Amino acid sequence: MTTDEILEKTKSFLAQFINVNVADDEELFASGLVNSLFAMQLVLFIEKEFSIKVENEDLDYDNFRTLNAIVGFIEKKI
């Protein structure tokens, strides 16, 4: 899967939860854009869509804080 494909899939997932267009490097959690259920929804999305497991040691905000970070994390794992 190319970076662009991962980016597109992740963008359309985020669109379900965030009304405004998020910049690729915009902080998702700090800006109050998402509710308390979002963190686990994101984990489930990554696991199901890319057939990877988000593990205990992956819990690092640098893996999730922006769209770019999420894409980078997914690329690292697949």
Added chain:
Amino acid sequence: MEIELTPQQVQEQDIFRAFVSEEIAPYADQYDQDECTPDEVIKKLAEIGYLGAIIPKEHGGQGMDAITFGLLCEEIGRGSASLLSLLTVHGMVCQAILKWGSASQKASWLPKLATGEAIGAFGLTEPNIGSDAKNVESTALYSNNSYVLTGEKKWISFGQLANLFLIIAQCDGKPSAFLVERNTPGFSTAPITGLLGFRSAMLAKVHLNKCQVPEENLVGKVGFGFSHVAGAALDHGRYCVGWGCLGLAQACLNACLSYTSERKQFGSFLKGHQLIQQMIAEMITNIKAARLLCYHAGYLKDKGDPSLIMETSIAKYFASRMVSKVADDAVQIHGANGCSSDYPVQRYLRDAKIMEIIEGSTQMQQIIIAKSGYHSFALEKRKARQKEKT
């Protein structure tokens, strides 16, 4: 599209139903009056494997699929909502460890939780903090390869007898989750009695007075205790409660079907009066609607679909409101008998109210569900505009 239990699930359901009818339902009123769940009952649940329902077989559990586990919650909820809350909070600790525990936490705790050697409780709520849960005031200080926990937790189901607590506390201002054993120096519990409902759920206040736990007891990472660890646990909790509400509502309906067939007023059985039929019809229809929402949540859970979180919240919301109304009508149908301890419907009503408060209150679910509705609407509009452009 098929909405049908597999033959295996039907078989399991029969087993759960028989177990609850024989071992739980006949004694639930007594336990409610005594405000206590006897050890033998928990032992029975453990022996039959239900405490390890969601734990995979390789860790000594039953590895039930989500629907089968839902059916178990439904049946236990039919017998005793208090006992359902044991399955709920114990399962929340199992779920948190399963999803975010380290390899050594899984190896040391899951087999014990599966057999009931360890009983789990979930410590999030505090005297000053309920719905606004990520702002708990308990603290965890890191020092010398360990964390020192200080604070107070309140309304902790089965806190009187659990021996493994998942505690959410702030570490450097970041919510974090810790496993704390009952025998940790500085740890103590005090029973909470005289509750409206869930009276045999053995609630306790938990006092953490500089409890020192090894750093290996941190579940997940610092800062992820609410969003991810409690997040996984609470999703499980909402799922159990949604299904449990179904069982409790079914118990109300069964009681009403029986009572209205025996009690006569104005020369005919209550079931012959159309205003009674209206309440019965509402009960039947709303229970079926809630069951479909629970099936849907279970189906998504088995697929690992991200929408399971929202759909579980919707199922819990609908089922808990549904059971409040059903139990209210059940007491109405029973008249004065419904208010007496000779009939279980008064317990059903008291327990049903609790369902709207725990695992995210009705209002918390409403806020989340409405917001999600606006997001979906805006997204559809955006998609339509893009389509027009192309």
